Amino acid sequence: MTSENQTATTAAGGSGLSFGREDQPEGARLRAALMLVGSGYLFLTLCDYREGIANLALRYLLKDNLHLTAAQLAGFFFVTKLAWYCKPFAGLLADNVPLFGTRRQGYLVAFSALAAGLWLALTFAHGTYESMLWLVLAINFALMMVHTTLGGMLVEVGQALRATGRISAVRSGTESFGWLVAGLSGGWIATHLLHYGFLINAALMLILVVIFARMLRENGGGPATGPDKSRWTWAHFRELFRQRTLWTAAGFWVLIKFSPGFGTPLFYHQSETIKLSPQYIGYLGFISAAAGLTGSLFYMRLCRRITLGRLLWAGVALHAVSSLAYFGYQSMGAAVLIEALYGLCTALAFMPIFDLLARATPKQFAALGYALIFSLGSLSVSGSDLIGSWIYEKLGRSFTGMILLNSGTSALVLFAIPFLPRVLVAHRDGDHPPDESPAA
Numbered sequence: 001m002t003s004e005n006q007t008a009t010t011a012a013g014g015s016g017l018s019f020g021r022e023d024q025p026e027g028a029r030l031r032a033a034l035m036l037v038g039s040g041y042l043f044l045t046l047c048d049y050r051e052g053i054a055n056l057a058l059r060y061l062l063k064d065n066l067h068l069t070a071a072q073l074a075g076f077f078f079v080t081k082l083a084w085y086c087k088p089f090a091g092l093l094a095d096n097v098p099l100f101g102t103r104r105q106g107y108l109v110a111f112s113a114l115a116a117g118l119w120l121a122l123t124f125a126h127g128t129y130e131s132m133l134w135l136v137l138a139i140n141f142a143l144m145m146v147h148t149t150l151g152g153m154l155v156e157v158g159q160a161l162r163a164t165g166r167i168s169a170v171r172s173g174t175e176s177f178g179w180l181v182a183g184l185s186g187g188w189i190a191t192h193l194l195h196y197g198f199l200i201n202a203a204l205m206l207i208l209v210v211i212f213a214r215m216l217r218e219n220g221g222g223p224a225t226g227p228d229k230s231r232w233t234w235a236h237f238r239e240l241f242r243q244r245t246l247w248t249a250a251g252f253w254v255l256i257k258f259s260p261g262f263g264t265p266l267f268y269h270q271s272e273t274i275k276l277s278p279q280y281i282g283y284l285g286f287i288s289a290a291a292g293l294t295g296s297l298f299y300m301r302l303c304r305r306i307t308l309g310r311l312l313w314a315g316v317a318l319h320a321v322s323s324l325a326y327f328g329y330q331s332m333g334a335a336v337l338i339e340a341l342y343g344l345c346t347a348l349a350f351m352p353i354f355d356l357l358a359r360a361t362p363k364q365f366a367a368l369g370y371a372l373i374f375s376l377g378s379l380s381v382s383g384s385d386l387i388g389s390w391i392y393e394k395l396g397r398s399f400t401g402m403i404l405l406n407s408g409t410s411a412l413v414l415f416a417i418p419f420l421p422r423v424l425v426a427h428r429d430g431d432h433p434p435d436e437s438p439a440a
Contacts, residue, residue, distance in 0.1 A: 030166075033157045036215045037167055038174040040108070040150045043208045044143060045178025047115065047201045049080070049136055053182045056190035057197040058136070066129055076133060083140035087375050090148040091368030104156075107149040108212040115142035116205035123198040146208075151374070152367025158358045165303030165429030168354035172347065173296030179289040240365055245421050249360030250373045252420065256316070256353055256413050257380040265392045265402040266326075273399070274330060284335055288343035295347025303355060309417070309425035311352035316413050319349035323407035327400070359424045 046052050062068045062076060099106030118139045125131050154171060158164035189197035240246070270276045270284075302311060322345035325338045361369040388402070395401040417425075426434050 042174040087371035091371035111145040119202035155366040164358035176293035291343030292347040299351035303429035315349035320410035
């Protein structure tokens with residue numbers, strides 16, 4: 001590891017990423033890196049077709065203009081989501097195949113520009129089901145490529161500057177802020193703009209193109225330039241499977257994401273038991289996101305004062321205990337307080353886990369490893385939702401039983417913490433890992 005006064009560049013996988021001016025101290029360059037990563041995740045959240053500012057406009061366009069049934073609408077989003085399951089392959093590509101002579105900037109600029117063009121095309125080519133299906137699928141592919149490449153850059157920069165906690169908190173915080181903006185503006189866009197709201201997404205992605213082009217500098221095209229790419233790629237995968245820290249963290253992430261179907265029982269409890277309106281349920285989502293943003297900001301200070309291991313113990317325990325607050329989820333007033341509490345505690349629980357994942361991803365597999373971990377987490381969520389929904393029905397739609405199950409599965413994660421490698425959890429953000437001594 002370099003000294004504190006060295007310029008903040010990463011040497012992961014043979015490429016050098018730099019931020020700000022070359023004559024700036026490391027602290028200023030770190031702030032520039034945090035700004036770039038935060039801007040990337042913020043704009044990607046705002047332009048996300050599932051939860052972004054044009055999400056409701058897209059749904060109403062499909063339902064009212066193309067007259068899709070509920071099953072057809074679900075099928076549309078199932079097909080268009082398939083692009084996101086390509087993230088590990090996108091990570092392999094971004095780690096090893098340079099684009100325009102770079103491993104990160106070329107992908108970020110090119111696919112952000114492609115997403116902008118596709119959102120623009122969707123504004124004027126939405127007359128048929130087939131045209132919308134292919135355009136949204138292509139949009140998701142472009143966004144997935146940007147998201148995967150940005151994740152690889154997060155790992156490289158976070159490890160090089162010993163700031164995995166802070167950069168992970170910035171990612172989570174900007175995503176929460178994006179959800180806040182989407183929650184406040186999505187309904188207005190769907191009501192007053194409808195498909196013209198897609199123009200906003202196109203403009204945001206163009207702004208992101210400018211940000212990536214101006215703020216990011218990269219030297220070197222990266223590895224995998226030998227004559228036998230297929231053999232090298234197979235060796236690459238073999239080496240990936242030997243990375244104990246990566247797979248240990250991935251298993252931990254899968255375990256924490258396995259919360260058996262609590263979201264569906266909660267929705268039924270909100271809508272049928274205490275009779276909350278759709279608008280009020282959306283308002284509760286806004287409150288939870290605001291609390292999550294607060295937790296992310298708070299974690300940026302905590303991670304520099306407390307070791308990651310202790311933060312994991314505290315965060316997971318807090319998450320398990322806060323789940324029990326749902327026993328009081330019996331009125332609108334109680335719902336506001338519980339959603340705020342749970343949103344804050346969930347952020348404080350997940351921030352150290354995001355920190356862990358960024359530390360555990362090997363630099364030579366930055367984009368691939370990080371994407372693979374989150375893909376496994378997505379599969380865990382899908383499986384837990386199916387299992388949880390089945391258990392919910394078997395329990396006679398008992399919300400109380402699901403609260404206990406959710407809290408219990410969260411508490412079980414505590415037993416996995418002692419098995420995490422010490423090199424990952426024994427130091428604070430900004431410190432040198434135990435097996436790494438500072439350069440003279």
